[in-house]
Amino acid sequence: MLVKGLFPGVAVVTGAGGTGAAVARAFAMAGCERIAITDLNEKTLQQTKEAIAITYPHAKLLVHPGNVADDQFAESFIAKVVKAFGRVDYAVNCAGVLGIPMRSDETSLAEFDRVNNINYRGCWLSSRAQLTQMIAQDPLPSHDPSRPAQRGAVVNIASQLGIVSRPNAPAYCASKSAIIGMTRADAIDYSKDGIRVNCVCPGVIETPLIMEKIEVREAITPAAQIAPMQRMGKPAEVADAALFLCSTQASFVQGHAMVVDGGYITV
Numbered sequence: 361m362l363v364k365g366l367f368p369g370v371a372v373v374t375g376a377g378g379t380g381a382a383v384a385r386a387f388a389m390a391g392c393e394r395i396a397i398t399d400l401n402e403k404t405l406q407q408t409k410e411a412i413a414i415t416y417p418h419a420k421l422l423v424h425p426g427n428v429a430d431d432q433f434a435e436s437f438i439a440k441v442v443k444a445f446g447r448v449d450y451a452v453n454c455a456g457v458l459g460i461p462m463r464s465d466e467t468s469l470a471e472f473d474r475v476n477n478i479n480y481r482g483c484w485l486s487s488r489a490q491l492t493q494m495i496a497q498d499p500l501p502s503h504d505p506s507r508p509a510q511r512g513a514v515v516n517i518a519s520q521l522g523i524v525s526r527p528n529a530p531a532y533c534a535s536k537s538a539i540i541g542m543t544r545a546d547a548i549d550y551s552k553d554g555i556r557v558n559c560v561c562p563g564v565i566e567t568p569l570i571m572e573k574i575e576v577r578e579a580i581t582p583a584a585q586i587a588p589m590q591r592m593g594k595p596a597e598v599a600d601a602a603l604f605l606c607s608t609q610a611s612f613v614q615g616h617a618m619v620v621d622g623g624y625i626t627v
């Protein structure tokens with residue numbers, strides 16, 4: 361269980377119209393008072409804001425829509441967050457797309473670039489802007505005075521498909537493996553700065569996008585049955601893993617790819 365007062369700093373969440381909405385909500389539920397959210401989809405982003413504002417009025421929310429694949433966006437978003445909230449302590453990079461199901465010989469360069477530009481390059485651009493801010497700020501004390509202070513924590517959302525693969529998804533699987541590799545490399549580089557960089561690798565998660573479209577639901581359901589737990593995960597289950605990795609309770613967890621998949625990759 362997360363102890364009280366674990367999130368005195370500022371949280372930033374990308375992809376906050378999807379699983380990122382659950383992450384932003386979890387930060388608010390855990391008492392975080394400054395939360396910045398972004399997504400390409402302004403409508404779902406606004407819905408996330410309204411849902412949090414009603415239930416957690418203590419939370420100050422900064423809402424800024426934008427495209428993580430745009431190389432100017434991440435820096436302008438973080439500049440806005442720092443202007444409003446002063447710093448960035450916990451960054452969870454959830455923005456991503458699934459891609460059109462195809463084998464490599466059927467995949468166009470445009471589709472390959474689209475998936476990688478959002479998933480891998482977009483995650484790198486976002487985390488680069490977050491890390492640039494984190495190294496420039498003073499650390500915050502740990503919840504446990506015997507542990508080192510923390511200058512920041514980044515959690516990138518990869519996928520179980522960054523570890524194992526599935527048919528017809530070469531660009532997606534590679535984009536998620538790339539996120540795991542980038543996470544490990546950043547963990548090495550930023551340890552000396554008191555910054556931790558980890559990733560979460562979700563399995564099949566019951567997001568509105570999957571549940572609302574019958575054809576997607578029917579395609580995904582058999583994959584969920586492969587996992588020993590034989591069900592889809594909830595966005596809140598991914599969010600809880602991300603919050604643990606952001607918190608100082610995870611003070612010695614560095615460069616880790618935490619799989620949250622009901623056991624899928626163990627089979």
Ligand SMILES: NC(=O)c1ccc[n+]([C@@H]2O[C@H](COP(=O)([O-])OP(=O)(O)OC[C@H]3O[C@@H](n4cnc5c(N)ncnc54)[C@H](O)[C@@H]3O)[C@@H](O)[C@H]2O)c1
Binds near residue numbers: 376478482562
């Ligand atoms: N749902 C799953 O089963 C599952 C499994 C493993 C990993 N993931 C990963 O989890 C993350 C969240 O996915 P989700 O399931 O919540 O899907 P989702 O589609 O519900 O959420 C993804 C969000 O990213 C946003 N987004 C897409 N392109 C963007 C861009 N260019 N700039 C900014 N925002 C953009 C979308 O608008 C959406 O709100 C993704 O990185 C996805 O790859 C999902």
